[in-house]
Amino acid sequence: MATPMIELDRVAKHYGNHAAVADVSFTIEKGEFVALMGPSGCGKTTTLRMIAGLDQPTSGEIRLWGRRLNEDAPWERDAPLVWQSYALFPFLSVRRNVEFGLKQRGLPAAERRKKADEWMERLGIASFAERGVDQLSGGQRQRVALARALALEPEMLLLDEPLSALDPHLRVRMQSELVRLHRELGITFICVTHSHSEAFAMADRVVIMNEGRIQQIGAPRDIHRRAANRFVAEFVGGNNIFTGTARFEDDGSIALAGLVGTVHAPAPMEGGIVTGGAATLVVPADRIELAGTSTGAGNEVQARVVTVEFVGSTVTVFLETEGGCELRAQRSLHEMENTPLAVGQPVVARWSPQQGFFLPG
Amino acid sequence: MSEPLPTPDTGSAPLKGTSRRATEARFAVFWGAPPALWQAAFFLVPLGFLVAMTFWSVKNFRLTPDATLANWMFILNAGFFRNAYVYTFWLSALTAAIASVAAFPAAYTLAYKVSPAVRRFMIFMLVVPFFTSYPVRIYSTQIFFSPQGIINTVLVPLGLGPLHVLNTPTGTVVGYLVLTLPLVVLLQTFALANVPRILIEAAHNLGCGRLRTIWTVIIPSARIGLIVAGTFAFVLAFGDYVAPTYLGGSKPPTLSILIADQVKSGNNWPRASVVAVMMIVTLMVVMLVMIGFAYGRRKEKA
Numbered sequence: 243m244a245t246p247m248i249e250l251d252r253v254a255k256h257y258g259n260h261a262a263v264a265d266v267s268f269t270i271e272k273g274e275f276v277a278l279m280g281p282s283g284c285g286k287t288t289t290l291r292m293i294a295g296l297d298q299p300t301s302g303e304i305r306l307w308g309r310r311l312n313e314d315a316p317w318e319r320d321a322p323l324v325w326q327s328y329a330l331f332p333f334l335s336v337r338r339n340v341e342f343g344l345k346q347r348g349l350p351a352a353e354r355r356k357k358a359d360e361w362m363e364r365l366g367i368a369s370f371a372e373r374g375v376d377q378l379s380g381g382q383r384q385r386v387a388l389a390r391a392l393a394l395e396p397e398m399l400l401l402d403e404p405l406s407a408l409d410p411h412l413r414v415r416m417q418s419e420l421v422r423l424h425r426e427l428g429i430t431f432i433c434v435t436h437s438h439s440e441a442f443a444m445a446d447r448v449v450i451m452n453e454g455r456i457q458q459i460g461a462p463r464d465i466h467r468r469a470a471n472r473f474v475a476e477f478v479g480g481n482n483i484f485t486g487t488a489r490f491e492d493d494g495s496i497a498l499a500g501l502v503g504t505v506h507a508p509a510p511m512e513g514g515i516v517t518g519g520a521a522t523l524v525v526p527a528d529r530i531e532l533a534g535t536s537t538g539a540g541n542e543v544q545a546r547v548v549t550v551e552f553v554g555s556t557v558t559v560f561l562e563t564e565g566g567c568e569l570r571a572q573r574s575l576h577e578m579e580n581t582p583l584a585v586g587q588p589v590v591a592r593w594s595p596q597q598g599f600f601l602p603g
Numbered sequence: 604m605s606e607p608l609p610t611p612d613t614g615s616a617p618l619k620g621t622s623r624r625a626t627e628a629r630f631a632v633f634w635g636a637p638p639a640l641w642q643a644a645f646f647l648v649p650l651g652f653l654v655a656m657t658f659w660s661v662k663n664f665r666l667t668p669d670a671t672l673a674n675w676m677f678i679l680n681a682g683f684f685r686n687a688y689v690y691t692f693w694l695s696a697l698t699a700a701i702a703s704v705a706a707f708p709a710a711y712t713l714a715y716k717v718s719p720a721v722r723r724f725m726i727f728m729l730v731v732p733f734f735t736s737y738p739v740r741i742y743s744t745q746i747f748f749s750p751q752g753i754i755n756t757v758l759v760p761l762g763l764g765p766l767h768v769l770n771t772p773t774g775t776v777v778g779y780l781v782l783t784l785p786l787v788v789l790l791q792t793f794a795l796a797n798v799p800r801i802l803i804e805a806a807h808n809l810g811c812g813r814l815r816t817i818w819t820v821i822i823p824s825a826r827i828g829l830i831v832a833g834t835f836a837f838v839l840a841f842g843d844y845v846a847p848t849y850l851g852g853s854k855p856p857t858l859s860i861l862i863a864d865q866v867k868s869g870n871n872w873p874r875a876s877v878v879a880v881m882m883i884v885t886l887m888v889v890m891l892v893m894i895g896f897a898y899g900r901r902k903e904k905a
Contacts (some may be wrong), residue, residue, distance in 0.1 A: 296804050316807040329805035333823040342819075345811035390809070 245308040247272040247399070247430060248293065248425070252456075253302035255288050264454035266302075267484050268526055272397070275424050275431040277445035279438060281477070285454040286434045290400055293432065294321045317346070322391035326403040328383045329376040336362070336386050337371040343394045361389040380411045392423075398430040410565055417443055438478045450474050464564045471601055480527045488521035488600075494593060498523050501567035505541040507598035512600050515575040522601040529597035530571035532559060532583070541598070543591045545569055547583050561582060561591055650883070656876040664870050678877040686860065688881070691857040694772060694847075695840040698779040702787040702836040703829065705780075710791035711817070714798075726792065729785045741778050741845050745769065748777070748850070770852030778846025783836040790835060794828020795821065830897040838886055858882050 246269035248577055255263040263285040270276050278286040290302060291297040296314035304311045311319065322343065330339050340358040349357070360369040365385040375383060384404065404420065405413045421444050424431045435441050441448045442462035450457045450465065450473075457477075458470035469475035480586055487499020496509050498521055507523055515521045536542055545561035548568075558577045561569040569591055583589070660669040678684050713722050729879040732740065746752055758764030768774045798821055806820040807813075824831065839848075844859040854861050858878055865875035 293809055296808065315812070316804070317810045317812050321808070322807075323808045325801060325805065327801065329799075331802060331805070331820065331823075333826070342806075342811075346810035346815070561629070569878045 246270065247307060248432075249303075249305040249308075250289070250293075251287070251303045251387040253299045253304060255285070255292060256295060256300040261454045263292070263299075266451070266454070266456055268449055268456060268459055270430060270432065272430055273428050273546075275421070275433070275444060275446045277441035277448045278432065278434045278451060279436065279448055280451035280457075282436060283453075284451040286436075287402060288434060288512060289451070290323070290402055290434045293334075294323050294400055295319050296323075308395060320394070320396045321400055322396050322400050324384075324387045324391050324404050328387040328407075330383055330386055330390070332374070332376055335372050335374055336367060339375060339386055340371075340389045340393050342390060347394070357393055358389075361393045365392075366388045376513050378409055380409070381416070383405040384408065384416065388423075394425070394512060396429065398432060401431065401433040403434055403436070405435070406437070413440075414445040420444060421530070424458065425438050442478075452477070452506055456584065466526065467600065468599060472522060475524045475601065480572060482525040482527055482530065484523045484525070485520065486568070488515045488517060488519055488525075490517045496521065496600060498600075501565050502563060502569070503529070503565070503567075505543070505598070506595040507541075507600060508596065510600045510602055515600060523598050524601060525593055525598040527558065527570045528572040530569065530591050530593045532571055532573065532581070533592055534581075535591050540592055540594045543569065545566075545589060545591050547585050547587045547589060549585065550578075550583055561589065622697075622724050653876050654880055656873055657880055659873045661869070661871050661873060666870070666872055674873040674877045678728050678874055679684050680727070683856075684878065687858050687861050688885075689854050690855050691841060691859075692885070694775055694779065694857070695837045698776055698783060698840040699774070699833045699837040702780055702783045703833040704789075705833070706784060706787040709788050711821075713788070713792045714795035726811075728791065729789050732785050733779075737782060738845050738849075740781055741849050744778060744781055746762065748774065765885075769850060772851060772855075775807065775851030775857070776846045778850040779836075779840040779843060782843060786839070787832045787836050790832035791825075791829060794825040797828065798824040805841055827897040830893050834890060834893040837889060841886060841889075842882065 248270040250266055253263060254268045256263060266285070266289060273444055278289055280286050288297055291307060292299050295311070295314055295318075299312060302467045306319075331342065334342070337355075337358055340362055341354045344354045344357055353501050358370075365388055367382060367389060369431055370378065370382070375386060378386065384407075389464065401420070405416055408416060417440060420431070420433075424444075433441070433444065442465075445462065447459065448462055448465055449459050452473050458465055458474045460468075465474065465478060466480075469478065469481065472483065475481045484500055484502045484505065485500070486498040489499065490496045490509070491497055491506070494509055496515060497504055497506050505523065507525075509515065529582070536544075543561075543563055545563045548560040548562050550559040552575065555575045557573050557575055559571045559573065559578075561571065563569070571591060656666075657674055658670050660667050660671050660673065683735070713725050718726070747754055748766065749755070750765060755765045758766055768777060802820050803816055803823055806816045811819055842859060843857075844863065846861055847853065847857040851857070856864065858881070862875045862878050865871045865878065
């Protein structure tokens with residue numbers, strides 16, 4: 243197998259007795275857009291900072307094209323970072339900020355100027371090149387920070403929560419702009435975010451972390467459809483999680499008896515579930531259909547409507563069964579307009595057994 | 604002091620009908636008045652008196668109220684005043700420069716390279732010199748540099764001495780540094796500690812090595828604090844009497860020595876006042892210029 247571009251090999255970072263990063267190994271290929279995602283304190287930012295050389299791993303090795311990177315000072319690396327708070331130099335103009343990295347590399351003034359002009363033009367900040375950064379809005383500062391990093395024409399760009407300081411409408415625009423930049427430049431993007439919607443919208447691959455360890459690595463789609471464990475299933479949102487007692491059926495599927503009633507799903511390929519043992523079933527909320535009457539096919543659960551939530555063109559219906567089990571179903575607004583639901587109304591929640599999956603172990 | 608104490612009038616005034624703003628204004632006046640009165644009593648009034656006295660005259664060694672420009676004409680035209688002015692200004696500026704440069708590595712170390720506990724301890728140690736009165740510290744410095752002092756006792760056998768520091772301008776500058784250096788280190792440490800750490804990291808991240816970062820990011824970011832520290836050193840040195848007298852040997856005299864001389868020989872308070880007013884005006888101009896440097900929009904250099 244070819245050498246991966248970036249490789250983290252059993253990397254850990256301890257602060258006294260506390261492990262910010264406990265044991266992290268993964269590889270990143272050239273040109274990938276990878277999101278490091280997890281709740282605050284999960285170690286994702288520390289991992290990013292170790293790639294940039296701003297933090298030193300306590301143990302383990304970080305390699306770039308197979309070469310050990312641990313001892314390289316941050317200024318010897320080619321991994322510019324776009325900071326959450328931008329970290330622009332307030333005593334320099336927009337232009338001088340963008341030129342900063344180029345100047346450190348000893349580029350002659352004329353070339354610096356040309357490159358800075360190009361990147362400011364590309365990111366739409368050329369019109370305030372001579373302004374001070376304190377005269378810019380948040381969105382404009384972000385563009386300066388991006389231009390400052392990209393002007394170095396690096397082989398990877400590091401982004402630390404690049405969207406969290408922006409207004410919601412700007413966030414969506416910047417998100418698609420980052421995706422476009424990534425596609426056009428063909429360089430590696432490593433982005434830290436706590437938001438699964440951002441990570442899933444932008445990244446080719448998502449690394450989900452919790453308490454300093456990797457929980458799952460995969461394409462957004464796979465993580466959504468095949469959460470590796472309960473933490474991931476809960477963190478990515480939009481999942482129904484049912485627990486109960488498992489029983490193997492004659493056809494090889496598993497019946498789960500719990501608060502939700504008795505429902506079926508295929509047995510996991512990894513095994514790990516035995517008849518009479520506990521099991522956890524995940525059913526994505528967008529796979530649950532709502533009907534007025536039972537048809538007797540697939541998994542069916544009788545429930546009452548508790549709340550109906552409208553977010554954009556998606557409607558989330560929160561349900562509760564007789565036994566007190568909570569469910570949620572995500573349907574399109576279009577579909578819900580034809581069958582309006584009232585709070586307290588009895589409905590049948592239905593899904594095909596193939597749409598659910600058991601968590602391993 | 605004969606100044607009336609500020610009387611809080613908030614208690615008797617009925618609160619009904621008074622706006623919140625008025626209450627806040629009264630609150631500000633109540634707490635702001637004591638320091639304002641103090642300044643008025645012990646700074647502005649004596650200052651006014653000092654300025655007034657420059658127009659008085661001395662007859663038969665007695666101070667007489669007058670309205671003459673003779674003191675101003677005499678002092679401003681006197682060669683000894685002009686020489687002392689240039690000399691004092693030069694030594695003070697030199698002290699500010701030396702203190703600023705000498706303090707920087709120490710301040711840098713304290714701000715960035717030591718643990719918070721060590722920093723706290725070292726900051727405490729920097730305050731310790733102020734426990735002893737300044738003349739006492741200058742006397743001990745005098746002993747250090749005396750021909751039979753510790754320094755020459757070590758240097759002479761090594762063939763490096765004797766070092767002539769006492770009764771020279773060097774001695775004066777050494778004394779000024781004894782006075783100013785701990786303070787400059789303190790002020791610079793606070794200035795550097797307030798530089799956002801993220802800017803230093805951003806510079807490193809963009810390929811700027813440790814030493815270059817000092818020039819390109821740390822000094823520009825801490826500019827205000829560093830200039831204030833240097834200005835403080837200048838102000839303290841410019842007005843100091845002890846170091847030029849006991850370490851500099853009064854020759855050539857500084858402005859503060861001139862003041863003392865004018866008063867001692869001939870009881871000439873008005874002429875001394877002219878020198879004092881000139882010093883105050885100089886310090887005000889220096890402060891204004893330095894504050895302009897510190898806060899003004901800096902022209903960027905490539």
